[in-house]
Amino acid sequence: MTAAKPTREGSAHKRAAILGAARGLFLAEGFDRTSVDAIALRAGVSKRTLYDYFGDKQALLIAVVDHAADSLMAAIRRTMAETLTEVTDLHAALLDFSLRIATETFGSVDYLALMRLVTNESGHLPQLRDTLMTNAPEEAIAARLAEFGRQGALDVPNPRVAADHLVALTFLLAINSLGSTISADDPRLRSILDEGVRAFLRAYAPRPRAAL
Amino acid sequence: MTAAKPTREGSAHKRAAILGAARGLFLAEGFDRTSVDAIALRAGVSKRTLYDYFGDKQALLIAVVDHAADSLMAAIRRTMAETLTEVTDLHAALLDFSLRIATETFGSVDYLALMRLVTNESGHLPQLRDTLMTNAPEEAIAARLAEFGRQGALDVPNPRVAADHLVALTFLLAINSLGSTISADDPRLRSILDEGVRAFLRAYAPRPRAAL
DNA sequence: GCTTAACTACACTGCACGGTGTAGTGTAGA
DNA sequence: TCTACACTACACCGTGCAGTGTAGTTAAGC
Numbered sequence: 001m002t003a004a005k006p007t008r009e010g011s012a013h014k015r016a017a018i019l020g021a022a023r024g025l026f027l028a029e030g031f032d033r034t035s036v037d038a039i040a041l042r043a044g045v046s047k048r049t050l051y052d053y054f055g056d057k058q059a060l061l062i063a064v065v066d067h068a069a070d071s072l073m074a075a076i077r078r079t080m081a082e083t084l085t086e087v088t089d090l091h092a093a094l095l096d097f098s099l100r101i102a103t104e105t106f107g108s109v110d111y112l113a114l115m116r117l118v119t120n121e122s123g124h125l126p127q128l129r130d131t132l133m134t135n136a137p138e139e140a141i142a143a144r145l146a147e148f149g150r151q152g153a154l155d156v157p158n159p160r161v162a163a164d165h166l167v168a169l170t171f172l173l174a175i176n177s178l179g180s181t182i183s184a185d186d187p188r189l190r191s192i193l194d195e196g197v198r199a200f201l202r203a204y205a206p207r208p209r210a211a212l
Numbered sequence: 213m214t215a216a217k218p219t220r221e222g223s224a225h226k227r228a229a230i231l232g233a234a235r236g237l238f239l240a241e242g243f244d245r246t247s248v249d250a251i252a253l254r255a256g257v258s259k260r261t262l263y264d265y266f267g268d269k270q271a272l273l274i275a276v277v278d279h280a281a282d283s284l285m286a287a288i289r290r291t292m293a294e295t296l297t298e299v300t301d302l303h304a305a306l307l308d309f310s311l312r313i314a315t316e317t318f319g320s321v322d323y324l325a326l327m328r329l330v331t332n333e334s335g336h337l338p339q340l341r342d343t344l345m346t347n348a349p350e351e352a353i354a355a356r357l358a359e360f361g362r363q364g365a366l367d368v369p370n371p372r373v374a375a376d377h378l379v380a381l382t383f384l385l386a387i388n389s390l391g392s393t394i395s396a397d398d399p400r401l402r403s404i405l406d407e408g409v410r411a412f413l414r415a416y417a418p419r420p421r422a423a424l
Numbered sequence: 425g426c427t428t429a430a431c432t433a434c435a436c437t438g439c440a441c442g443g444t445g446t447a448g449t450g451t452a453g454a
Numbered sequence: 455t456c457t458a459c460a461c462t463a464c465a466c467c468g469t470g471c472a473g474t475g476t477a478g479t480t481a482a483g484c
């Protein structure tokens with residue numbers, strides 16, 4: 001799924017170093033402001049090797065986003081399995097989930113920052129559009145919300161919309177209010193996520209059928 | 213409030229032309245990808261004049277954002293006065309408000325796109341931070357929501373949080389789902405705003421005190 | 425020791441772009 | 455007509471940077 005142009009496909013270690021360096025610099029400086037020389041320097045790799053591995057600065061960006069998407073999906077699946085099993089206290093479960101996803105190693109916040117970067121900074125990369133237009137994270141969350149709906153813990157006639165709303169009330173709002181650099185222990189982050197989850201549950205709490 | 217470096221302060225018409233051209237190109241291509249020559253060409257002005265007016269590419273960006281913020285605030289105030297007066301049908305009123313703000317001449321969507329651009333593309337402009345960190349739009353909306361709360365039409369213990377949630381469920385979600393280029397008649401936009409307003413009202417509808 | 429492959433160091437090209445300096449043009453007022 | 459001004463057209467500079475070509479180094483396998 002990854003592997004943009006691994007012309008030589010050398011040691012995975014070097015590949016990871018390059019991806020990590022590129023991700024960090026792209027997030028901190030933006031795509032255009034990040035020079036390939038800086039990435040190579042930070043990765044401890046010669047510029048030539050970088051080009052042999054990825055072929056192109058744009059291809060490197062695609063690889064970074066691809067890798068981030070995979071990481072995020074893995075984190076979501078793992079965290080969901082660990083936090084979103086209980087139906088007893090949905091607020092605690094959803095808040096735990098949001099907090100962990102937001103702050104976990106390369107969580108959704110960095111992912112969203114990358115998305116913004118891609119969407120705004122280079123709005124003309126057909127390859128990227130394909131990669132990131134899958135909305136896999138939202139779909140995964142939607143599936144879980146649908147499950148809660150089936151169990152009667154939520155009222156979600158349209159799970160995908162509900163998932164979008166949950167994401168908007170938590171991650172989207174967090175990254176919009178705070179910058180792209182969010183520290184895990186920032187009290188504002190916890191506050192935003194908490195309020196967001198609260199509002200989400202108020203909007204999607206099961207209500208007596210007669211009320212409508 | 214505007215006026216970054218109007219070294220010469222010539223005809224307001226030329227100034228507006230430059231601002232408009234810059235805004236359009238910044239939104240379409242991003243800040244770094246937009247050359248000053250392109251802006252001058254599109255504005256029908258010599259590059260030299262552009263520099264005489266604004267002094268600097270960064271100063272031009274600041275002026276653009278400043279102007280956008282002013283426009284948006286004016287639009288919000290005007291539209292709020294025209295749509296958010298009725299308490300009878302809050303859903304219709306809020307949806308109308310959202311739709312008009314989102315699609316109006318330089319609505320919140322473009323504003324948010326500019327914010328993203330600024331935040332991500334050049335994360336090191338102290339001047340810009342000051343300009344856009346006011347959160348004036350959210351504050352204005354919060355004030356109106358508080359008013360609704362006083363009238364018993366909504367249950368908003370914390371108006372500012374409620375305003376953030378409304379914005380997240382509508383504009384933020386819209387710009388995140390659709391690109392920065394949103395046509396006013398895109399049915400998806402209306403759908404997103406409608407669902408967002410619905411969820412917001414479910415979350416902030418007045419509820420019997422006994423229920424909690 | 426020899427070959428092969430991965431990699432580095434480094435020089436180099438081409439280009440795009442931000443910003444400046446200036447000569448010249450059109451225009452309005454005295 | 456002269457002056458002042460706003461503006462254009464254009465040439466120009468410096469620089470940063472993507473991408474390439476290559477000679478040389480290291481290490482592994484034979």
